[in-house]
Amino acid sequence: MSIDQTAEKIALAALKVILDRGIKRSSLTDVAFEAGVTRVTIYRYFGDKQGLVRAVCRRVGEIFQRVAAGEPQDTFAQIDDRLNRLGMELGCLPQGNLLTRFEEIHRLYPECYEEFRATKQDALDQFFQQALAAAAREHTLRDGINLAVVKAMFGTSVGLIENPSLIASNVPLTEICSTVTEVFRHGMLKAL
Numbered sequence: 001m002s003i004d005q006t007a008e009k010i011a012l013a014a015l016k017v018i019l020d021r022g023i024k025r026s027s028l029t030d031v032a033f034e035a036g037v038t039r040v041t042i043y044r045y046f047g048d049k050q051g052l053v054r055a056v057c058r059r060v061g062e063i064f065q066r067v068a069a070g071e072p073q074d075t076f077a078q079i080d081d082r083l084n085r086l087g088m089e090l091g092c093l094p095q096g097n098l099l100t101r102f103e104e105i106h107r108l109y110p111e112c113y114e115e116f117r118a119t120k121q122d123a124l125d126q127f128f129q130q131a132l133a134a135a136a137r138e139h140t141l142r143d144g145i146n147l148a149v150v151k152a153m154f155g156t157s158v159g160l161i162e163n164p165s166l167i168a169s170n171v172p173l174t175e176i177c178s179t180v181t182e183v184f185r186h187g188m189l190k191a192l
Contacts, residue, residue, distance in 0.1 A: 007045050010035045011055040012094075018056060019096025023104045028052065053105060054112045060098070061119035063089045068123035068130070076134040080181050082127070087177025121155075128154050154180075 013035035017026045028049060032039045046052040067086040070078065090098065106113040128151055135141040 006037070006041070007055070010037060010042055010045055010052070011059045014052045015056045015059060016094035016096075018053075018101055019094050019098060022101065023053065023108050050109055050112065053109045054115065057105065057112050057116035058119070060090075060093070061116050061123075064120045064123035068126040070127075070130050072130075072133070073137075074130060074134055076131065076138055076140060079127070079131045079134050083177060083181045084174075087172075087174040090177070091172060091174040124155060 010031065014026075014031045017030045017034050020026075021030065028039050028042050031052060032042050035042075042052065046055055063086065066089070067082045070082055074082075102113065102116070105116075131154075132141070132147065
């Protein structure tokens with residue numbers, strides 16, 4: 001197994017353990033057991049628990065980056081598909097309440113959380129600009145719409161994945177992203 005494969009295997013095991021047990025109740029021993037490696041291997045790749053938490057945050061951040069990594073000429077339909085893929089990929093993560101765990105990471109490892117938030121925000125900013133460009137190319141952008149307001153609404157809408165009331169109600173991430181897609185599309189584009 002290559003170095004990258006081993007690191008990915010450990011990061012996925014850590015994500016599973018953290019989602020299942022929470023940060024405080026998860027140990028490197030638990031992660032090592034789940035990944036089928038030794039604690040020494042985890043230390044070699046990630047240094048300590050904070051390094052492992054950072055890897056988990058990066059792993060989730062990569063989902064947002066993949067969604068933002070479109071082609072300059074993507075159509076708005078392809079933009080929609082990518083936003084829906086965000087929900088699907090987040091929904092494919094190991095079972096557990098990802099949003100609650102990120103609240104815990106925010107409290108215990110704020111620098112890891114802030115790195116994740118910056119990655120996520122950069123990806124969402126790129127995605128928004130691509131959506132805007134696609135709507136402009138297709139001449140489907142509503143006339144007179146205030147783009148600053150639309151961007152703020154988009155950021156707030158995608159931010160719903162971190163909303164405490166939605167976390168408590170266990171609304172699936174796929175449903176949140178699907179709803180955001182519908183609201184985003186119908187609020188920004190001309191009626192078809």
